[in-house]
Amino acid sequence: MEIPPPDPSQLMQMWLEFATKMSSAAGNVSPDSPPSEAAKQMRSFFLQSLGQYTEQYMRSPQYLALVKQSMDNSVAFRQQLNDFMAQLRHATGGLARPDVDCVLMAIRRCETRTLDKLDELTNQLNNLESRLDALEAGNTQPAEASK
Amino acid sequence: MTVSNAAGIWENWLDKSLEESVATAKRVSRMPFLWTHAQRVKKGTTPSEAVYEEDRLKLLHYKSAATVPGATPLVFVFALVNRPYILDLKEGKSVVSHFVNKGFDTYLIDWGVPTDADRQLSLDDYINGYLLNVVNYVRERTGSEKVNLLGYCMGGTMSSMFTALHPKMVKNLVLMAAGIDFSTRDGLLNLWSDANNFDVDKFVDAFGNCPAEFLQSAFLMLKPIANLIEKPVNFYEKMGDPDFVDDYFTMEGWLNDNVPVAGETYREFVKYLYQQNRLVKGTMPIGRHVVDLKNITCPVLNIMATKDDLVPCGQSLPFNDLVSSTDRKTIQFPAGHIGLAVGGKSQKELWPNVAEWLMERSKPKGKPKT
Numbered sequence: 169m170e171i172p173p174p175d176p177s178q179l180m181q182m183w184l185e186f187a188t189k190m191s192s193a194a195g196n197v198s199p200d201s202p203p204s205e206a207a208k209q210m211r212s213f214f215l216q217s218l219g220q221y222t223e224q225y226m227r228s229p230q231y232l233a234l235v236k237q238s239m240d241n242s243v244a245f246r247q248q249l250n251d252f253m254a255q256l257r258h259a260t261g262g263l264a265r266p267d268v269d270c271v272l273m274a275i276r277r278c279e280t281r282t283l284d285k286l287d288e289l290t291n292q293l294n295n296l297e298s299r300l301d302a303l304e305a306g307n308t309q310p311a312e313a314s315k
Numbered sequence: 316m317t318v319s320n321a322a323g324i325w326e327n328w329l330d331k332s333l334e335e336s337v338a339t340a341k342r343v344s345r346m347p348f349l350w351t352h353a354q355r356v357k358k359g360t361t362p363s364e365a366v367y368e369e370d371r372l373k374l375l376h377y378k379s380a381a382t383v384p385g386a387t388p389l390v391f392v393f394a395l396v397n398r399p400y401i402l403d404l405k406e407g408k409s410v411v412s413h414f415v416n417k418g419f420d421t422y423l424i425d426w427g428v429p430t431d432a433d434r435q436l437s438l439d440d441y442i443n444g445y446l447l448n449v450v451n452y453v454r455e456r457t458g459s460e461k462v463n464l465l466g467y468c469m470g471g472t473m474s475s476m477f478t479a480l481h482p483k484m485v486k487n488l489v490l491m492a493a494g495i496d497f498s499t500r501d502g503l504l505n506l507w508s509d510a511n512n513f514d515v516d517k518f519v520d521a522f523g524n525c526p527a528e529f530l531q532s533a534f535l536m537l538k539p540i541a542n543l544i545e546k547p548v549n550f551y552e553k554m555g556d557p558d559f560v561d562d563y564f565t566m567e568g569w570l571n572d573n574v575p576v577a578g579e580t581y582r583e584f585v586k587y588l589y590q591q592n593r594l595v596k597g598t599m600p601i602g603r604h605v606v607d608l609k610n611i612t613c614p615v616l617n618i619m620a621t622k623d624d625l626v627p628c629g630q631s632l633p634f635n636d637l638v639s640s641t642d643r644k645t646i647q648f649p650a651g652h653i654g655l656a657v658g659g660k661s662q663k664e665l666w667p668n669v670a671e672w673l674m675e676r677s678k679p680k681g682k683p684k685t
Contacts, residue, residue, distance in 0.1 A: 211548075219540035226503055226536070232512050239513065246521040265431075265523070272435045283603070 371427025439602030
């Protein structure tokens with residue numbers, strides 16, 4: 169995948185903002201204020217600008233493409249490693265992750281079928297109960313009417 | 316500028332420089348003791364015991380001196396991505412203690428750390444399995460027909476799904492920075508998780524569980540300058556303050572205590588919520604059920620943090636319009652995602668009010684104030 173080139177205007181914007189903030193910080197420095205306070209203020213403005221620019225950059229298509237590419241690479245590497253380990257374990261007569269997954273999937277399917285069956289039985293039981301209730305109501309009504 | 320003035324300024328600068336040098340020397344002298352200090356940090360402050368265990372899950376019960384008789388018990392549902400002791404971090408920074416002191420019979424779910432064998436666990440297993448079992452256990456233990464649920468972050472999303480699927484079991488629902496509407500792209504996490512940028516199927520197929528380190532680095536990268544530069548610099552400057560150092564190590568200890576997320580759960584959460592936004596659309600599948608938030612009729616309190624990078628307000632705000640509850644309230648509190656729980660302001664101003672709101676609705680035969 170081709171990563172689009174970075175947008176130079178974003179970098180320009182960051183430095184412009186940084187320079188503006190630094191000059192305003194320098195304007196606030198008085199000869200009486202301790203040196204550490206002035207330095208802290210300038211540092212804070214610098215980091216603020218850098219933080220804003222970083223967030224902007226992390227939203228850019230360039231960064232997203234870069235992340236996608238590195239994720240794809242690490243997933244491909246991991247997949248290769250998994251395949252290699254599975255082959256190695258099979259070659260030595262052992263069990264690999266895909267084998268365990270197959271067993272787990274089989275248990276899951278079994279569980280789903282059992283639960284479906286239980287649901288079906290519950291529905292049948294509910295139907296029977298409601299029919300019984302209706303029958304009982306039907307039996308008591310004529311008796312009450314005859315009284 | 317006169318000569319005496321210039322001399323005064325020079326002296327002032329010299330004094331301040333000397334002060335700074337002494338402070339630096341103090342910091343350096345403290346460095347050898349930092350490691351032992353970090354080792355002494357305690358996790359959790361309110362006395363508790365594990366009363367229920369299932370697989371890796373532990374249900375903690377907090378001991379209370381005076382529980383209000385008949386009040387609905389409270390269950391905290393934490394996210395699957397971190398450890399739950401953030402809700403009871405240390406004295407003065409504990410959400411749990413507010414509810415325990417108010418007289419609630421309080422429980423907290425510690426989901427534990429999933430291993431490779433747990434990679435097939437899905438949201439259905441967590442919500443209709445573990446959480447349902449916990450709620451049933453608490454109902455049986457306390458004799459209460461219903462429980463109160465308080466869900467934080469991902470735990471809030473799961474609590475809302477549970478309440479929609481089992482509305483008769485929940486008396487009141489409190490959500491704390493819970494993601495509900497994932498259509499917003501305000502947060503970087505939402506943008507990075509977009510289907511165009513992240514193939515979650517390939518990722519889970521290759522890695523099994525979602526590794527803790529992957530989550531940790533993603534959270535760090537949400538604010539790289541603040542996390543990687545400002546935080547260490549700030550620590551260096553305040554290293555002489557033992558209270559600050561203690562708070563710092565407690566927080567950092569928790570932040571670096573990430574746990575992996577079961578593969579299937581991670582796949583479902585990213586695919587169905589971050590990428591397809593199914594909870595809001597009413598098509599969120601949980602096992603053989605579909606979650607319909609309209610089934611929620613109990614009182615709802617939706618708390619969100621205005622400076623949250625992880626779950627921006629826009630992600631939580633629509634919840635109250637999606638439920639059928641008539642008693643519903645939203646609180647937008649000026650804090651970050653973690654500050655909402657442990658911040659000094661939220662400890663003083665937010666949690667006492669939330670505990671009061673919940674107690675009004677939890678007392679037997681109690682009527683909520685209008």
